[in-house]
Amino acid sequence: MELFLIFTIVGSPLIAFLMIALLPHRLKRIAPLLSISFIFLSFLSSLLFFLKHPQIQETPFEVQWTWLQANRNLSFNVGFLMDRLNLLMLFVVSLVSFFVQVFSVAYMADEGRGQSRYFAFLSLFSFAMINLVASNNLLQTFIFWELVGLASYLLIGFWYQKPSATEASRKAFVVTRLGDLGFYLAVALLTLHLGNLNFSALNSPEAIQSLSGGMITLVTLLIFTGVMGKSAQFPLHIWLPDAMEGPTPVSALIHSATMVAAGVFLTARNYALFSASSISMETILIFGTLTAFVGATLATIQNDIKKILAYSTISQLGMMMMALGAGSFEAGMFHLTTHAFFKSLLFLASGALIHHFHTNDIWEMAQKGSRSQVLTLLVIAVGGLSLAGIFPFAGFWSKDLILEALEHKPVFHAAALLVSFFTSYYVFRLLFILYFRSETPHAHEEHHESSLLTFCMNFPLISLAVGSLIVGFMGTDLMHHKLLKFISPEAEGKLSIELMMTGTGIAVLGLAVAYWNYLKRKIQPPITATGFRRVLEKKYFMDDLFEKVFGRMVLAFSAFLNWFDKQMVNGKMVNGTAWSTLRLGALLTKVQSGELQDYLMIVFVIASAVIYFLVK
Amino acid sequence: MTSSLFLPEIFMMIIATVFFLFIFLKEETVKKYLYPCSLILGAITMIASFFSLSQKGLIFFNTYEINAFSQSFKLILAASLFLIVTISDRTPSLNAEVKPEFFLFLSTATLAMMMLTSAAELITLFIALELASTSQYILVPLRRGKLLNAESGIKYLLFGAAASALTLYGLSFIFGTAQTTFIRDIATRLPDLLHQPIFGVGFFLTSVGFLFKLAAFPFHFWAPDVYEGAATQVTAFIATTSKAAAVAVLIKLIYLLSPSSDTFTSVLVLLSLLSMSLGNLAAMIQKDMKRMLAYSSIAQAGYLLAGLLSQSPEGYAAVVFYIISYLIMNFSAFMVLARIAESDDNPQIKNFTGLADRSPLLALTLLISLLSLAGIPPLAGFTGKWFLFSAAMAKGHWLVVLIGVINSVISLYYYLMVIKEAYLGKVEGNANTLVVDIKTRLISYAAIISLVIMGVFPTPLIHWIEGMVRF
């Protein structure tokens, strides 16, 4: 029975994918139905599994078979592990997938024939992600890690005619592969040194003892490069904002809630191994902090709603990493869970706006009368308040847990507070612009969407909004730390009142600055990129010292970071690698000149050289 | 009875004769019967090879050795010929009047390759190689139309002639030092011979002819030009069957005669590294699909060499496993290519646009075969590479494994370009649906399933192979 359930969990999206892929043309229309019902089946099965094994916390369930038997005592296994960590992830992945797919029915309604392709890819992605989560060993995880990357690549480039989409998918691919190279090496090293890649074996005290300290550091850092690629940690974060070229539901599912969280999950999965190396933990903490900071500051000056959310995702991923690096496993995973809900909610809501206004620009949305979209704005507010960490929304609880974890590291604690400030600033900036700066719509143009489509759009929004409200409470005293205990039985999760006050205070500070800038002073939308400078030079900036210190610094510093990001990290470091590889390829084909005798010269020279070498 | 030992070859010869007789028939008759006839004959040879799997013996005055290794390879060769025949019903770039000749030369080439796997004597080996080459020299310029056919034909022939001249020169050195041409006799004298560098030189020069067939660096230059210039079916034959035969011979030669000196191994290491890096890098900028597959096959030759250079039973088994999976994945890529090819028979990568809309099955076949070529788990290509690299790693060839892994990463780039075209591209105007006949459907399903099964449950196959790679 357990086995059957596990197979249903991991297999149903694959069945959906294959069925859609092989559907004859006439039946392509039922693709969304197939996709949605199978992912729901997957969710139900994991729920059922949990209900049958409420004690899963104490006794994880594991099955495995031998896959590759090599000569020595080295073999690779295929298997599934069910413990509290995966079950949590399984709930998150399948539930968010389900909502996103329902939403997609409405969002992609105009796509025509492409729709079945879209749902096939979504199913493929869900399959890969669920298997990544359910794997019981590192190699299998790696395999699905790659498959997840492939699905993401296909979905980012879904709107193929747009050159920017193609470019973005290529970039996402190249950058994440760059990180995966490290992961691959880590797998190879661990295979060689341990021979058993099961997570239970990897994280056992014996394995950690058998490896030298340097080896643990090396391996964990190599795994972390993979994590950096997938979870968009600085400086490999650059693919994520570009990945917003994909359809918005895709961004909601992959680039905010699930795939990018895979890196955090992988770190959590091998937490014992990571904890064994203090250098690795420090590295994670430092990179997490950098990422959180860079992401949050960059989010403050974007005008594209998806870009705001993308940078915000980067920053939140950095926060999760900070929690992990600081040694608080449960805080990181708790934040991952709450983040999955409110961020997918935000993305879907922004998708609804984009769908309605046909633009990504928040200023344009405001011009076209975003105020009229009451429901959408309401859920954005729920998600945004949660993201900003305002009591009593989900993000509040998880963020405070992170702050608590950082309590004994003053520098990082300060950095986290700074990040909270920026977060709150850009959230309120978004809300203020969309609601208070909105013009009243001139005419009430009727949208003749069918009621089914309206339902498909609203149902996920409302469900996720409710989720964002209640999930937070599951980690609190009120609910006896249910979620936290679920993540880790030892979790304490006591929140000190001072910390809660600082967190809220910082958030309110962000609100205040946003209020000053966008409601009081009414900063105008920048006309062009250079127009931005003009904003900075406006006289009324000087009116208030408070603003001079914060408002201007925030904007200028963010602008500088944005420039640095675009020019240096993005241009030279990463694209340079891809570019030079391609150039090398072009150079090599120069040898293939089409002249037979040029070929033969090389042949004879090399043959003679080999002979010379052999006789020497 | 000795003739039963020669069964698969006899069937090949009968087939060749039948196709020869077809030349003299009227064109309508040929049109009607040739293709069904070739399918039946191909299937029969496959069955004959299957039933002679367990035979053992020496014929032709001990120059011809029948054993599990040779018989298994004959089955592989017969199967791959059968596959090539199945996609030869619609040949846009071959004139109808040369179809019988096309099949005739295919079958003589396969006959020669079967002989290659059994030859226990170097001259027999060489002559069989020449028969295989000669048949392929004719197949390449058979293509009609542009001048490219003659150009690729002459390039292939002259390059091949240079390679076989070097082989012959090497053979003369082996003959001069070992004083015999029987492989087993040489093997018994190996301890004496290994002192003499001239034997190593002779061995290397001899292997040039087979490295040429394998398209390994630096004997690969013909491959892109010939792949592009020849008809798709011929290209598929050269890319799959011919390589399998070359691999069989190289395994045999290295297994029995390998001067397992460090210098020889380092030569192989160098060739392997250069093959895979050059192939993958050059493939990235190709527009023509056949040319891209040519470079990709050069890279695959590099991976195969990585298994050969380990010079261990695991390595040889890995090479055989890989060549079987390579045959399947490369063949299915070519099958899709042949279905796509319309009038000019040289599909560009952009011709794959919207394949998923035109024919979901073909697109899926292409996806699986290309991902397998790139070595994405859990497909056969990955498992094969895993065996290859773990054999190389066991002998401490870290560099090869590292570069191999980096190369797999690079290769994914250009395979994905095609997949992206197929799955994300939209056909402009009205997308004409590709009609996929039942035979293609069956082969597609079989290819997909076997690639997945070989990837997920490789153990039975690898056990069978380990039993067969023994002399």
Next chain:
Amino acid sequence: MTLQNLIFIILSVTTLAAAVMAVSFKKVIYNAFSLMLCLGGIAGIFFLLSSEFLAVMEIIVYVGAIAIAIIFAIMFSPPHFMHQPERNWPKTVRSIAISAFFFATLYKVLTTTPWGMSTTQEADFSIQHLGKILLGIYTLPFEVISIILFIAILGALLMARKREAHE
């Protein structure tokens, strides 16, 4: 210096000189005639190596068939009074360097190897013995050669037929 040595030297010099001419004259027809001379010299070398039968075969097959076929082909190809391309000196120098490198390595290999000598006394160079070998251990290659010749001729015919079909 024995007569045999003298003959060897004369034959070698003739062969090599003819070979050089066969690859260096700009007019192909001269190359072909030089090739015939060179092959004749090689036949003489075969004779010195006690293989009279092969010397005869060399003359009959090579000089009589292959070289003649080449000359026929030259007759079909552009007339030799047509414009001859100028010598490409960089390419010539490159080729000389490579072939010199090739020869140097061969020289090194050949001169450093201690060649074992045959110990058998009764040296049977006879045609009868050759025949026994051809129909003995070389039965299969001998048969395969016939297939090769057959398909080569068929292929050549096919090319010719194809050409007609095109025009």
Next chain:
Amino acid sequence: MSESLIAYLLLSGTLAAIGVYGFLERRNLIGILISIELILNAASINFLAFNKFVSPDKGLGQAIVLLIIGLAAAEATLALSIILVLYRGMTSINIEEANHLKG
């Protein structure tokens, strides 16, 4: 000298090197074919020299050379016919003009 193996081997080596030179330098396809014949003949000389001085069986090398001569004939026939096809196509038998397939 005529009784020393090395003299024959060096003769054959020189012949092969001349063949290699012609192979790399000649632009005329027939010239290239001639060069191939030179290399094949060099190998034949090798075989016969080894046959005479090294091999215990004096028929082996001769048989091999006989087979090589047969092969050379087949190869030449085929090469010439393809050359003629090429000539019909581009009214030239210059190998450097057969360079459309590249990259």
